[in-house]
Amino acid sequence: MGRNTSTTSENTALIEAVTCGPIHSSSKSYLEVPAEGSTLSVPVRRISLTNDTTFDVYDTSGPYTGYADAGECHDLASGLPPTRDGWAHPEAVPASPEDPTPVRTQLAWARAGHITPEMRFIAAREGIDVEVVRTEVAAGRAVIPANHRHPESEPMIIGKRFLTKINANIGNSAVTSSIAEEVEKMVWASRWGADTIMDLSTGRDIHETREWIMRNSPVPVGTVPIYQALEKVGGDPTALTWELYRDTVIEQCEQGVDYMTVHAGVLLRYVPLAAKRVTGIVSRGGSIMAAWCLAHHRESFLYTHFTELCEILARYDVTFSLGDGLRPGSIADANDEAQFAELRTLGELTRIAKRHGVQVMIEGPGHVPMHMIVENVRLEEEWCEEAPFYTLGPLATDIAPGYDHITSAIGAARIAEAGTAMLCYVTPKEHLGLPDRDDVKTGVITYKIAAHSADLAKGHPGAQARDDALSTARFEFRWRDQFALALDPDTALAYHDATLPAEPAKTAHFCSMCGPRFCSMRISQDIRDYAAQHGMDTVEAIEAGMAEKSAEFTGQGSRVYLPITE
């Protein structure tokens, strides 16, 4: 971004490209949470309903939805205010019981019994006791990806005891995309609910693109440093070195990247296992490291230098996302020897990272048929000390390119129910092309569905409240509230209007499915009204078996079938 180098006209063009303004029927609101030395402002999206109540939902969208329009947007060249810089953090503490090196990471602080401002922020955001936050982080079952050098971020947590999170991948490639597009994708993805974004840029201007994203992102940002390292050596993986990679990691740590995918589990001896597969190695990072190992016939420098890497990440509190370079790329390759060999190694690396006080999550597949999904969670938990699992789908079948947001949402919901803490979205363009703006939104909404379905299934406290609010609105024919409470109000409204565009249809006591003459919801209400009017419990009203009551209902019921005049 070069805070001082960008011209005003460039910045103005960029601001205009970014989506600002509130979400349908919603306003930005903040919960004021007291913390040592300051007050934390925890964002919520407040949905206004037509019955004069409001409904608050978890909000990932940052300040952008608090601006009336792009004209109010902050100066993108300066970035968001570095809020977390003003927070009172504890002093450094020993990295772990085995390693006395003083570090300042959420993991080490949690183990030492410290409650950080980030933990308080998260507790308020999740509606959960802060001590639960601390103990889950201390156990390594949850992570708070919050690089000291990304003070613009609003803290969030990834762990199975908390709301299931979703990640959206963005990033330019050699083929297409510009900086403005990528910043807008970040804003756009977090607007619709992305809890983190990963910048997977592989083309030009990687550093510059990331700088603009970092300084303006309200959500944690993840990267795969080997991508940038590869660009630095002209795209030849055999030319990679530990030193070059290390310097790239430090460069990204300095910029504020919150978590990094490191494919340190792709060992030389595992590569042949993948060569026997139907789809070989499908992870870009995995294949880069496989190529390096084969070319040099040496063990991966990510593995041999892993301790050094831990020391670097500990300095910034950057979280490891241990990459699954050997994840299956097809149903045929699911749960195979290559995949699970790597997973065992990731378990070994998890223990090393935690010893250094570094937070860890574990990446997972990929393509897995439904009956083999739960086994992935079981083994990850067993081998990796229940570190948060972060999976890409998985796709439950290979046969629907163009619909892989759906094939993968089926697997994602299932694996999240089983305990996966964060789901990496898949867009409709997966396997076919780069996602555009619409694809990003479709991917995010689809994954919010998968994540929320899992939260319901896990019995997450409070998860069902939104379902109940929406269903009650539906039953009471509060159409506008159905739209407002929907994950995507704009699309719900547009679909309704496609069949019944007239304004009165938004207050009508019917819909286009049955038409005005007969509505099942309405008759249910009439039954209830009938009971209420007669001052008795509905059950008794009917069980009493009074014929005259039936006659009354018949008379009164006629209003159900009158043409609607509203």
Added chain:
Amino acid sequence: MGRNTSTTSENTALIEAVTCGPIHSSSKSYLEVPAEGSTLSVPVRRISLTNDTTFDVYDTSGPYTGYADAGECHDLASGLPPTRDGWAHPEAVPASPEDPTPVRTQLAWARAGHITPEMRFIAAREGIDVEVVRTEVAAGRAVIPANHRHPESEPMIIGKRFLTKINANIGNSAVTSSIAEEVEKMVWASRWGADTIMDLSTGRDIHETREWIMRNSPVPVGTVPIYQALEKVGGDPTALTWELYRDTVIEQCEQGVDYMTVHAGVLLRYVPLAAKRVTGIVSRGGSIMAAWCLAHHRESFLYTHFTELCEILARYDVTFSLGDGLRPGSIADANDEAQFAELRTLGELTRIAKRHGVQVMIEGPGHVPMHMIVENVRLEEEWCEEAPFYTLGPLATDIAPGYDHITSAIGAARIAEAGTAMLCYVTPKEHLGLPDRDDVKTGVITYKIAAHSADLAKGHPGAQARDDALSTARFEFRWRDQFALALDPDTALAYHDATLPAEPAKTAHFCSMCGPRFCSMRISQDIRDYAAQHGMDTVEAIEAGMAEKSAEFTGQGSRVYLPITE
């Protein structure tokens, strides 16, 4: 349709509205299967691949995909040829061990040990032994919806031992739609994989619309007769009578309807249970019968006359689809007392129907959170003698109107894995409006994904072959074959072209995700090629640890990074 009354110009307009012609890269083919007295032509769609092989897939599309274009379409006013009329069927046999009345139903024939032409057709279609077909039908665990008076249909089977089936709802309503649109929706839905369609028309011209659909439908057609009965009494459910309903059922049996939804389990005493719910009664048929029961304070005529209904359906071999009038319409109401009270009654009715030799399936929810889905299958199997379960979704959350094809596909895949035999599709317009052509296709493809995911999870023989074929094509950069093998080739191709429209990109050894300079799939292939060239197993090649081999790989590997010139 009035075969003799339609004018030529009307018919021509209708033919032009209907989608004819082959699916992308595919041709219509028929397996010739010998049967008593004749040869059965069992349809398959044959996909041509660029490596000079073909791949056959189950084909529901009927003759329409065998026509080069609409100009070749048969005369819709005359309908499809009544193929099954020429088949040699067994004589009548006793309805059941308890009822000696002679009937001609697939259930009674199966029990008597007869193998019908329909069973042979299905065995060839499913690639399964015909004796498995017969025994599953005999046990009531599978149904073959095939009204004697719908001889135009291509027989199919619904049962958990077989491929998971999907249904698409069509039908006009008081608000919108015409006959031509509905015939086209039937052709369009079966083109993309709908195994049956339900005509849920509620507006004008119900009989006429259905006649056009029946005579031209290659797939079984289901209805909800109470909808038409309600139209006959001007929309007032309290004016319904058994006699009027019975005559409507006979009218529809005569037309050839293959299965009928009958909400005979909505008993008077269950209605109050539903009144206590968040969303009351959401089934249209259920609320009609609830209104009738309350108004008359009498038991449902569907229940009190159920035996007579069995006698009528047995004469035509129409299959019962026992409706779940009290299915939950929200997460809050899932698996409640009302729902399960009705399910127990459906079990009682199942036994009565089977005694009369009538085939039965059971309809299921609706809206159910993931952790409560399997219980639905368990109770249905226990109480309804494992009659095929036929569910609507279920939706795993209520909060995403506009995306309910996805919320429900998550539930559908799960419930099908647990044993549901047929899934009723849900389109993106559910809860909001009537589906258009695009919505119907999206709904069908989404449900093919759910059904196929379940078939993979159940280990259905042969299900994985298509995944493997597509993944192999993907690994070998046979882009055209990926499109051809996809559930929706047109969309896959369009999405690919959105990023890389140039013709050479369809044979390029890279895609838009990583760009031409580095491709993970390609390096996997290079590893494999390297091993092959050196005349040794890949594993040994690497484990041998020969440094010179590494050097060779490095040299050869450089071609991975050359700009693609193809």
